[in-house]
């Protein structure tokens with residue numbers, strides 16, 4: 001069993017879950033590239049926790065279960081581990097807790113199957129990092145391992161989420177080259193909400 005304390009962390013009233021440090025992007029603005037503390041907590045996992053370990057960490061977290069929302073987040077892309085997300089989200093939903101998933105939206109491309117239908121019954125909200133108005137900009141800024149196919153996959157993932165999940169939000173960060181207005185229009189055309197996220201931490205190249 002992992003004895004790592006950073007599987008869960010708290011920001012404001014919410015609990016956040018950190019289940020992997022891996023990602024299929026290498027975004028220029030990733031918090032993992034910050035030269036200071038980023039969030040101010042060490043989220044590098046010595047090993048990835050399995051679902052039972054995540055659930056144990058949640059149950060032993062101070063304040064549990066009095067959280068308005070529990071969020072799968074990072075350092076890293078939670079849907080690289082869809083089985084863990086689904087099992088943990090089911091545990092939370094059975095206790096009437098609201099679950100949000102923050103994702104880069106590439107899971108269906110990466111896994112070659114529709115993973116949305118697996119976690120959707122247990123998840124109230126999904127926040128998808130759109131981060132660009134077009135595939136070229138996305139590829140340049142996010143450097144996905146899936147190359148230029150990744151952006152279209154993110155849009156299709158958003159459409160799939162929109163069908164089965166109550167709240168879907170597309171997000172961007174404030175970064176040179178990202179056109180907020182065009183991204184907002186793209187979110188609206190998909191019927192999703194839109195939000196500009198604030199960047200956390202200091203970047204060497206900024």
Ligand code: SF4
Nearest residue numbers: 023025027030076104
């Ligand atoms: S998608 Fe998120 S975790 Fe992955 S590289 Fe980009 S900012 Fe970092």
